[in-house]
Amino acid sequence: MEAVLLGEGVTVTDGSARDFTDWVEPHLPAMTRFAGRLLPGPDRDDLVQDALVRAWRRWATYDEGRGAPLPWLLAIVADQGRRGRLRSRPAALAWSEHGGAVELTPADVDLERALGALTRRQRTAVDLYYFVDLDVATIAAIMGCAPGTVKATLSQARARLRELVGGDDG
């Protein structure tokens, strides 16, 4: 087997681990928050872990010209999150595992359940906008659509949530 070359605009870098660490570190909080929305508890950190390893392996293919690092990294988190969900299912009965140590009020529980009933795109938009706390332009880059589409998706998601939790603002 002989590795021949990479495609246009792609260069092989021997990018040292140190450079990668420095590069990825500013984005870890956002990656962790997004992972926390996709998988609960300790699975969250495994997901971040898997995403980092994958990002490191694919780092040579990251192309600055195509966008900022954060959308690239969060897309990997989303991707790994889906793999994790397909691969593993919780074996133990978890009583109140909601992805964080937050004290859930009954209204929160209703809201979380309603979030789970959104379409995947709506759910992703809400997770990234409210929970990961990203701006619309970054979300648009992650979701591969126009900022206006993100706004529309968020608006549809809120309308659906109002419907699901009964209209009042709890």
Next chain:
Amino acid sequence: MAEPEDPMDARLRQYAGRWRDAAAPPPAVDADGLRPGRRSASSWWVAAVSAAAVAAVIVGGTQLVGNDRDGRPSDPAGTGQPTETAKPGDDVVPWAALPATHPQLPTETTPPSPDPAEAAGKPPCRASDLRAATSGGAAAGTHSVNVRLALVGSSPCRLEGYPDLVLLDRGRPVDIPLRRDGAGAYPGPVLVAAGHPGVLRLSWSSDWCSAPVRNDSIRMALPGGSLTFRGFGGSSCYGTPGSGSRAPVDVTPFQPLTWRDAAVRSPYADLQVGADLDLAVAAAAPLEFTITLTSPTDLVLDPCPDYRIVQNAEDGEHQEAYALNCAAVPHKDDQGRPYLPAGTPVRFAMRTTVAGQGPSMEKLGWTLDTADQKGVAGTLTVSAGPAQTGPTTAAPLGPGDRRTVRSAVTAIQAYLDTWRRDGMFLAARQYVEKDAQPPSAVGLPRLSSGKVLHADLSSWESADHFTLEVALDLHIVGDPLAWNDGENDRFVTVTRDGGGFRLAFATSP
């Protein structure tokens, strides 16, 4: 961006703010010991990255060592390994390819806690004995409803097996199948007493695509009546539109709120297993490491246990099982049997072959094959090995041929760019010619970006006809996930056609 008067916007901001504040910090700044008995995610990552740095340094060296197929280690000293990876010597039990014997080792079993026997004499719980409360949530497309059944009175009662449930919408049963899920469940009847509720979990992946389904409540039949509690709400679709697939609701049996599983202990339960398995290696090279076993008490190796070496390479899990080389352990008891003296580390040489093709990072595990499954794990950083079989080994390509291959890869990238620019569609996992595109875009994914990540030569007939194995990164409009989980390897047969190339895509050679 949201209208300020939208109450749902305010509610989401308020809840998300609390959620962010309460979330644990990112793993990379987390302390060790995130999970007892496991290396924390952060330390694992640091280890993996430093191993990677090592790989980058020794690549030149591995090629030299890689040509030496005589079984010498590919990882020379100087890679920062601690003394545990010393070469077999007087103080290391040598490795031997002894077939696994699957010995019967003595074990002792402790019952689960709480002991199901406590519930055995109690009467079955009646509907009037219990109060139901629910909590739930949704993550990654799976909804869950957790039901907590607390005792109302003072007489303890018993729940056993699976609940008798009906899912309702405005009082009428809805057609969602139920599926029993006993994986990892508490094995026995559950005692419900003051402060000791019974619980169960219902989960649903909402994979219903023929029509939306609503489930506002769930009724559980019990002796003497029933309890009704909140259901899943509305469904949404994650499946293939039009498939009509109906995902069942998974139901666990009744469980105690907290419990500990029955434990089986072997004489090896307190054994300490040590090794540094974070190694940098070359693909298909010999792999050697040293395992250190330390027992707190004198431990006779009779019968001699088996062990397993597991590598998780890109193409799956590779497992090998052997018997430990007990006969070569230098310590013998007064009956002449090999044993591990109390508190004395005994080192065992291990040998296998790197399973991965590299470059990649893979998990390497070593486990003693006893009831306690004592073991260690680490990360192999695999660099691409020496050339193996195939035409490229026999005759490396000349500079002209390499240029041809390079142009072919550029042509594949250009094809993807055209495909994206022209708004062509992706149907199934086939590449569709422009004039064979479906007439309507409705419901079909469109390419938002496509990129050649790397290309390997798969077969070579001549510069006019060869096959490349190409890894593609494909993204679809509106989907944050890479197409097909990012795994898009294709075999592209390239045939020279006038001044250009004809490209034929396939999923296998």
